[in-house]
Amino acid sequence: MCGIAGFAGFPTPSPGEARAQLIEMCRRITHRGPDGEGYYVSDGVALGMRRLSIIDVAGGQQPIGNEDGNVQVVFNGEIYNYRILRRELERCGHSFRTHSDTETIVHGYEEWGERVLSRLRGMFAIALWDGRSQQLLLARDRLGIKPLYLWESAGTLIFGSELKSLCSHPTFRQSIDRPALLRYLALGYVPDPYCVWEGARKLKPGHLCRWAPGKPGEDVQWWTPVAAEQSGISEADAVAETRRLLEESVACHLESEVPLGAFLSGGIDSSAVVAQMTRLMDRRVRTFSIGFDEAGFDEGPDAKRVAVALGTEHTAEVLRPDIDALIDELVIGFDEPFADSSALPTWLVSKLARQEVTVALSGDGGDELFGGYTRYAEIQRMSLESPLLRRAARGLAMQLPHGAPGRRYLLHLSRSSEGRYAGTVAHPLLLEEGGVVRRELATPALALEVQLGEWFSAAGNRDLETRMSLVDVLSYLPGDILTKVDRMSMKVSLEARVPLLDHELAEFAFSLPSRLKFRNGQGKWVLRQAVKGLVPDSVLTKPKQGFGVPLARWLRGPLKHRLERLRDATNPIFEFCDQGATRRLLREHLIGRRDHSYYLWRLLVLSLWLEAGGA
Numbered sequence: 194m195c196g197i198a199g200f201a202g203f204p205t206p207s208p209g210e211a212r213a214q215l216i217e218m219c220r221r222i223t224h225r226g227p228d229g230e231g232y233y234v235s236d237g238v239a240l241g242m243r244r245l246s247i248i249d250v251a252g253g254q255q256p257i258g259n260e261d262g263n264v265q266v267v268f269n270g271e272i273y274n275y276r277i278l279r280r281e282l283e284r285c286g287h288s289f290r291t292h293s294d295t296e297t298i299v300h301g302y303e304e305w306g307e308r309v310l311s312r313l314r315g316m317f318a319i320a321l322w323d324g325r326s327q328q329l330l331l332a333r334d335r336l337g338i339k340p341l342y343l344w345e346s347a348g349t350l351i352f353g354s355e356l357k358s359l360c361s362h363p364t365f366r367q368s369i370d371r372p373a374l375l376r377y378l379a380l381g382y383v384p385d386p387y388c389v390w391e392g393a394r395k396l397k398p399g400h401l402c403r404w405a406p407g408k409p410g411e412d413v414q415w416w417t418p419v420a421a422e423q424s425g426i427s428e429a430d431a432v433a434e435t436r437r438l439l440e441e442s443v444a445c446h447l448e449s450e451v452p453l454g455a456f457l458s459g460g461i462d463s464s465a466v467v468a469q470m471t472r473l474m475d476r477r478v479r480t481f482s483i484g485f486d487e488a489g490f491d492e493g494p495d496a497k498r499v500a501v502a503l504g505t506e507h508t509a510e511v512l513r514p515d516i517d518a519l520i521d522e523l524v525i526g527f528d529e530p531f532a533d534s535s536a537l538p539t540w541l542v543s544k545l546a547r548q549e550v551t552v553a554l555s556g557d558g559g560d561e562l563f564g565g566y567t568r569y570a571e572i573q574r575m576s577l578e579s580p581l582l583r584r585a586a587r588g589l590a591m592q593l594p595h596g597a598p599g600r601r602y603l604l605h606l607s608r609s610s611e612g613r614y615a616g617t618v619a620h621p622l623l624l625e626e627g628g629v630v631r632r633e634l635a636t637p638a639l640a641l642e643v644q645l646g647e648w649f650s651a652a653g654n655r656d657l658e659t660r661m662s663l664v665d666v667l668s669y670l671p672g673d674i675l676t677k678v679d680r681m682s683m684k685v686s687l688e689a690r691v692p693l694l695d696h697e698l699a700e701f702a703f704s705l706p707s708r709l710k711f712r713n714g715q716g717k718w719v720l721r722q723a724v725k726g727l728v729p730d731s732v733l734t735k736p737k738q739g740f741g742v743p744l745a746r747w748l749r750g751p752l753k754h755r756l757e758r759l760r761d762a763t764n765p766i767f768e769f770c771d772q773g774a775t776r777r778l779l780r781e782h783l784i785g786r787r788d789h790s791y792y793l794w795r796l797l798v799l800s801l802w803l804e805a806g807g808a
Contacts, residue, residue, distance in 0.1 A: 195255070196225030196683070197267045197320055198358035199240040200351045201329045202406050208234055214362060215241040221357040225269070225683045231255045233265045237406060238322050238329060242267040245686055247449055247552060257295045259303055260288060263324040266299050269354050270317030270339045271690070273445035278312060302330075307401065310415050314445065314696065318396075320352060329404040335416045335696045336558075337385060337398030337671030340679055343410065344393040350404050355680075356528035359393060366392070374530070374769060374799075375630060379619045379644055381532035381795050384672040386412075389529040398671050416696075418666050419653045420703040428722075431709050434701060435723040442695035443469035446554055454479035454550040456542055456689075457507070459495025461717060461724065461732050462556030462565075464503075466692055468727040470554065471503050480505040481546040481553065483538055486513040487743045495735065502729040510545055517751045524801045527680055532795040533673050534742050540681040547687040557674055558693040561665045562702035564716035568617040569661055572610060583607045595627060595777065611649050612642035614661050618669060619644050620792055629774040629796070631767075658707040666703075745790040748797075749783065756783075756793060758800055765803040766796060 198218040203211065212234045219230055219241040226243030233240040233256040242255045258265045272278070275294035278301060283289065287300040294315075301309035302321055307330065310319075316338035321330040331352055333341045344351045344359050351362050359365050373387040385395045396402055399416035443466055447453065455470060457463050457480035470478045482496035493509045500507035514537070523537055524530075546553045560566050587607035593600040604626060605616050622628040622639040630639060637643070645664055652663035675691070682689035692698075705719060712718040721733050748756060758764050759779050762772060775796060782789040 195242045195244040195269050196222035196354040197242045197269050197318060198353035199320055200349060200362060201238045201404060202348045202350055211239050215239040217361050218353060218358040219243050221361050222355050224686055225354060227686050229254060240265055240267045240320055240322060245688060247451055247688055255295055257299055259299050264299055264302060265322045266295060268295055268298060268317055268319040270315055272297055272313050272315040273448055274314040318354060327405055330401060331396060332401040333396045333398055335399045336694050336699060338675055338691055338694060341396045342393060343396055343402060345410055346392060350410055375622060375639060377530045378630060379622050382672045383529045384668050418663060418703050420700060422655060422706050423704045424706055428709065431705055431719050432722040435719050438698040438701055439465060439723060440469050442692040442698050444473050446690045446692040447473060449552050451551040452549060453552040454481060454546055455554040457482050457496045457500060458492045459499045460735060462559035462693060464499050464728040464732045465724045466554050466556050467505060468503055478505045479549055480507045481542055482509045483542045483545060484511045485743060486511050490741055490743050499729055499732060508545060512541060516747050521801060524798055525805055526684055530799045530802045532798045533677050534744050534794055536677045536681055537742055539677055540684060543682045543685050543687045547685045552688045552690060554690045554692055555678060556693060557678055557691045559720060561662055561670050562693060562699055563720045564658060564662050564710035569658055569716060570714045572614050608642055610657055615641050615645045624771060624774055629770045631769060631771050656707050658711055744794055745788050748790050748793055755797055759796055764800055766800050
């Protein structure tokens with residue numbers, strides 16, 4: 194695990210100047226890899242890394258090259274099947290100098306070319322320089338567990354695990370990309386492949402970029418989550434295979450030469466992972482949880498009950514953090530505006546775990562794979578299929594003033610099923626829909642009905658429940674969940690692993706018909722059956738609970754003075770947001786008329802990010 198950075202096609206500075214630029218890019222992400230550094234500089238290319246030692250602690254330094262040095266690799270992540278691949282490559286005649294997973298990528302590329310990616314089981318962002326063809330290959334894992342940013346201009350390509358590295362390069366220009374920022378206002382994060390800085394992009398999950406001198410980078414999809422449905426699979430076979438793949442995945446994710454533990458919330462996903470760990474490890478599993486000293490925001494009791502039942506060595510803390518003192522550091526930790534408030538507990542539980550372990554397994558991904566979000570069932574319950582009735586509902590809603598009781602409900606009813614789903618994950622941007630974007634920036638593409646269109650188009654022709662979960666996998670999972678876990682864990686130099694997102698388990702889950710995921714208005718049916726008997730029965734019946742914070746109280750209490758900046762006409766957010774609409778949301782929230790806490794948090798984060806100068 195580490196952070197990577199580099200550039201290619203740069204105007205010809207001396208090797209010393211190129212190395213100095215590379216060192217500075219890597220210095221900006223030292224938190225991702227405090228244990229070491231490595232650099233490769235040659236004609237037209239520079240590859241660098243910061244290392245957090247997990248596998249082959251003594252000998253796994255990067256960059257790593259092949260026998261003649263013509264192929265060089267830096268990578269961020271873990272390859273869990275590297276031992277199997279190594280044995281296969283040795284039988285093909287390749288010689289290994291280290292015991293690291295990184296060297297498997299080098300020789301795998303020699304043997305199979307780009308097809309090596311489909312053989313890798315793990316999480317990764319890879320930069321590979323092929324000196325023979327003068328080609329730079331950049332690749333990202335299937336589900337976007339590890340980040341990779343790119344920027345191209347005038348024949349130069351810059352890349353890095355975080356935007357901090359790109360921003361430190363002398364040719365990079367920081368100019369806000371308005372379409373990306375408007376997507377942030379809708380979603381609370383900047384989705385892949387967009388980036389807040391104009392000209393930069395995130396390499397999409399399951400994609401690679403080929404770059405050669407004199408040519409723009411070519412992005413190619415090498416994996417997709419969209420799978421054919423196994424309509425005829427029996428319930429018994431689905432449950433058995435889910436259980437087998439879960440055990441196999443957790444076993445793979447235990448590969449480590451340093452202390453390892455797990456996050457435990459007491460919910461089904463983290464409990465399933467920890468239950469398998471207790472069966473597979475020859476020592477007590479270390480588990481960690483936090484909660485807030487406020488009713489409804491303390492997962493500690495649930496986590497403790499599961500920890501006792503499974504016999505883990507559990508560490509828990511109940512906190513009342515000084516959010517006003519933490520918010521600035523939290524905001525700048527993401528480089529882009531990022532408004533998932535559960536980033537704070539993710540950061541705090543990562544700090545707690547890092548005191549004892551270097552690697553922590555988490556339960557992220559189960560909701561997207563197995564249909565765990567309550568919004569899936571809500572969309573099915575709230576349906577007006579008649580276009581005439583939908584138009585009538587919208588017409589009535591538009592005659593009501595903002596804030597009128599029932600207006601938002603009528604707007605919700607007036608949308609298609611895809612639009613109703615969008616209303617559960619995105620905020621309206623157009624003023625007439627209750628949004629805040631300045632009217633002169635509004636375009637038809639900002640209408641809530643079409644905001645998620647690109648991801649629904651990519652999700653194929655499966656049933657609505659499956660398409661909703663695939664849209665989450667393509668947008669919310671990499672853009673929000675995995676970004677949050679990666680940045681907040683790496684901020685404290687902790688490697689977070691997500692065994693539920695092992696690609697073999699994920700591909701099987703994507704192939705299951707929705708009847709095996711949803712029963713009686715509840716999701717995760719097949720997963721619940723697969724872990725029955727492994728986890729306490731109370732876990733299987735526990736209502737869905739997010740990793741939340743008392744946001745509404747904070748915004749009416751310790752952060753209220755921060756919100757006052759949203760009244761100030763000089764606030765830089767008003768380049769994008771309508772002042773009247775913003776003040777209306779603020780007024781309604783502070784007098785207790787409506788709970789606008791999540792959107793006000795989004796605006797506050799943007800305000801702080803802009804005033805801090807961005808990344």
